[in-house]
Amino acid sequence: RRGNRRYKKHRLRQFALPLPKMATERNFGDGEEESYYADEVEEKTRMRRNKFGKTMSSSMELELDSVEKIFEAKEVPPWQKQLTVRAFVVSFILGVLFTFIVMKLNLTTGIIPSLNVSAGLLGFFFVKTWTKLIQKAGMLKQPFTRQENTVIQTCVVATSGIAFSGGFGSYLFGMSDIVAKQSKEANSAQNIKDPSLGWMIAFLFVVSFLGLFSVVPLRKIMVVDFKLTYPSGTATAHLINSFHTPQGAKLAKKQVRALGKFFSFSFLWGFFQWFFTAGDGCGFVNFPTFGLQAYEHKFFFDFSATYVGVGMICPYLVNISLLLGAVVSWGLMWPMINNQRGNWYPADLPPSSLSGLQGYKIFIAIAMILGDGVYNFIKVFGRTIQGLYNQFSRKDPSITTVLPVAGGGGGANSTSPTTLPPPLTYDEQRRTELFLKDQIPTWIAAGGYISIAVVSAVLVPHIFHQLHWYHIVVIYIIAPVLAFCNAYGTGLTDWSLASTYGKLAIFTIGAWVGASHGGVLAGLAACGVMMNIVSTASDLMQDFKTGYMTLASPRSMFISQVIGTAMGCVIGPCVFWLFYKAFDDLGQPGSEYPAPYALVYRNMSLLGVEGFSALPKNCLMLCCIFFSAAILVNGVRDLVGPRWAKFIPLPMAMAIPFYLGGYFAIDMCVGSLILFVWGKVDKAKADAFGPAVASGLICGDGIWTLPSSILALVGVKPPICMKFLKGGVNTRVDAFLKTN
Numbered sequence: 001r002r003g004n005r006r007y008k009k010h011r012l013r014q015f016a017l018p019l020p021k022m023a024t025e026r027n028f029g030d031g032e033e034e035s036y037y038a039d040e041v042e043e044k045t046r047m048r049r050n051k052f053g054k055t056m057s058s059s060m061e062l063e064l065d066s067v068e069k070i071f072e073a074k075e076v077p078p079w080q081k082q083l084t085v086r087a088f089v090v091s092f093i094l095g096v097l098f099t100f101i102v103m104k105l106n107l108t109t110g111i112i113p114s115l116n117v118s119a120g121l122l123g124f125f126f127v128k129t130w131t132k133l134i135q136k137a138g139m140l141k142q143p144f145t146r147q148e149n150t151v152i153q154t155c156v157v158a159t160s161g162i163a164f165s166g167g168f169g170s171y172l173f174g175m176s177d178i179v180a181k182q183s184k185e186a187n188s189a190q191n192i193k194d195p196s197l198g199w200m201i202a203f204l205f206v207v208s209f210l211g212l213f214s215v216v217p218l219r220k221i222m223v224v225d226f227k228l229t230y231p232s233g234t235a236t237a238h239l240i241n242s243f244h245t246p247q248g249a250k251l252a253k254k255q256v257r258a259l260g261k262f263f264s265f266s267f268l269w270g271f272f273q274w275f276f277t278a279g280d281g282c283g284f285v286n287f288p289t290f291g292l293q294a295y296e297h298k299f300f301f302d303f304s305a306t307y308v309g310v311g312m313i314c315p316y317l318v319n320i321s322l323l324l325g326a327v328v329s330w331g332l333m334w335p336m337i338n339n340q341r342g343n344w345y346p347a348d349l350p351p352s353s354l355s356g357l358q359g360y361k362i363f364i365a366i367a368m369i370l371g372d373g374v375y376n377f378i379k380v381f382g383r384t385i386q387g388l389y390n391q392f393s394r395k396d397p398s399i400t401t402v403l404p405v406a407g408g409g410g411g412a413n414s415t416s417p418t419t420l421p422p423p424l425t426y427d428e429q430r431r432t433e434l435f436l437k438d439q440i441p442t443w444i445a446a447g448g449y450i451s452i453a454v455v456s457a458v459l460v461p462h463i464f465h466q467l468h469w470y471h472i473v474v475i476y477i478i479a480p481v482l483a484f485c486n487a488y489g490t491g492l493t494d495w496s497l498a499s500t501y502g503k504l505a506i507f508t509i510g511a512w513v514g515a516s517h518g519g520v521l522a523g524l525a526a527c528g529v530m531m532n533i534v535s536t537a538s539d540l541m542q543d544f545k546t547g548y549m550t551l552a553s554p555r556s557m558f559i560s561q562v563i564g565t566a567m568g569c570v571i572g573p574c575v576f577w578l579f580y581k582a583f584d585d586l587g588q589p590g591s592e593y594p595a596p597y598a599l600v601y602r603n604m605s606l607l608g609v610e611g612f613s614a615l616p617k618n619c620l621m622l623c624c625i626f627f628s629a630a631i632l633v634n635g636v637r638d639l640v641g642p643r644w645a646k647f648i649p650l651p652m653a654m655a656i657p658f659y660l661g662g663y664f665a666i667d668m669c670v671g672s673l674i675l676f677v678w679g680k681v682d683k684a685k686a687d688a689f690g691p692a693v694a695s696g697l698i699c700g701d702g703i704w705t706l707p708s709s710i711l712a713l714v715g716v717k718p719p720i721c722m723k724f725l726k727g728g729v730n731t732r733v734d735a736f737l738k739t740n
Helices: 002-016 038-046 058-064 085-108 116-136 146-165 197-207 210-225 231-243 246-274 292-296 305-313 316-338 357-392 426-435 442-463 469-493 498-513 519-550 554-582 596-614 619-640 651-655 663-681 683-713 727-739
Strands: 026-028 111-113
Touching (some): 085 111, 085 116, 085 146, 085 305, 085 554, 116 146, 116 231, 116 246, 146 231, 146 519, 146 554, 197 442, 210 442, 210 469, 231 246, 246 683, 305 663, 305 683, 316 663, 357 469, 357 596, 357 619, 357 651, 469 519, 498 519, 498 596, 519 596, 554 683, 619 651
Antiparallel strands (some): 026 111
16 A cells, blocks of 8 residues: 555656656758657657556546646736746846857757757746845745746747847848858849848848737637647646646756756866867867868867757757768768869869859758758648648537637627637636636737838838838738748647748749849848748747646737847847857858858849759759659658658758768767767656756857857957878978978
């Protein structure tokens, strides 16, 4: 009996802390987000098994899995009190931190992992510490709640999200003279716009809020009526709920301690490496781990704590796909194409010319990215249409009566039980009641969208003269439909197609404007308008799902998202401006910050305007092969099912090293290896502390970029250059130094 009692207590603790595996969102460079754990989270949520492998009874399941019963005694604060000054102070600090991290990732490889775990952990830690200090002073007026934690999470992710959707490593930087000089085509003044703080902030302010207003009326349909999963939002809610239970708070303390240790190590390691980087090609980042010949083909370990941490967060399949892509491109294809110089392209071309080997690298990578994007667009769009058809074809009258937009018909606070499907559990009943309590009137959403659209249609053509008001109006007429499709598709698959819609705008608007009227720049600007609308719409709906599961008010969620977006519109350009001014070689191939996707996006726009004439010899044939291969591989992955799909590489991930090389893929595989060995030694600790350790490595190295940028701006240079040379070259250098 004592054994059974202990077992029941153990199970109660387990179910009271629902912590599904995090990192459900992955950004593959140009913004494709893919869920690898969505099915796992759904399965674990639906079915728990005891240690004998038998399914538990539904009544016991309901009792143990009722999260809201744990918080039943705690009062839910009104929406005004969920929006506290301390929450936004902490959000601002964390927003700056994560903007630096995302900016560094944007400008190096473009691979951005989900930072939800670290944002949630650090938000909890900072406010918990704040409230403890104030409580000791006897001045605490309001305790820290999970609703306030959700507000912080929403605000931080919205702020750092602008660092990605703002295009600082893709379409926006692709407009600059630095990137335009890397190709001879379309580099006239009308297709170039150099970065400037003023127009970047103005542009982001007029395009970043439309997506928020476009989907606000649909929150009830998506979350309550359709019951869409939104795996990332669901996992974040589980994380926040667990922090605010006694057991979860203890675990969170230990996780923050682990994050702090590895943050310090990563920061100090970045500082130590700085001393050895006095010149080009110097330092640990250029260490020829596998020999100088392998180094020349971009195969080396560059001692980057950031990408070791990213590798610990990303699934094994992503890291292996990256490494395989590096082997296929830099190990096989590029040496073979290089042997054809003088035949396929002139032998005297500079390395950066798009008419030479560089053109094959860029356009074949673009072909794979587009093939993957086209396949997944068709798949997700098809699932969206099928899901909508299934919802509308139901014969339950309680469903059909709630499909008009939220807030319509019954006033702002209409929550008539006759218009709702009957809640199945106590948690659903409680969450639905509070989710529908604080409505956002539809007229605010419609009025906000129309007002911002009018302002944007007037101001954007003043920022980009190549665009006219009717181009913007057409985008804004189509955008709400695409925003709905993306938000619905994300709810089903956790996969945002924001960058795919952005590429669609590149090709359509660029071709519409034409090469002779600045079509390259117009296509890139249109991409920015479309990406910001569609991306923020799906992000907001994820946040509504998180708020639904933590009893945070939709009003506080929306206001937090708006404030976070406004912060991002200022912080993002300022951080990018710091990088732009501090590093003279920013955007140059082979530099510390090559910004690979800036060149990729510019060449997509060039392709849309000039057609296939921009491609070097035989490049079109190779592009068609790899475009088709990306579609075929994705199709095979879906046909064989999840069991075998984990052994088939991801085309999108394979395409990234085609341009950059394999060095960062090796870093990420080292991170995977560390996590794999750790899991074999102690799986429980690896699962609990792996994300915290990875976040510490990413945050420490990422925040080091702030002092390193300041040192570069004030002219302080490292004292030592550590460089590796071949034996013969070293002998000649020594002889030269002796004679001088």
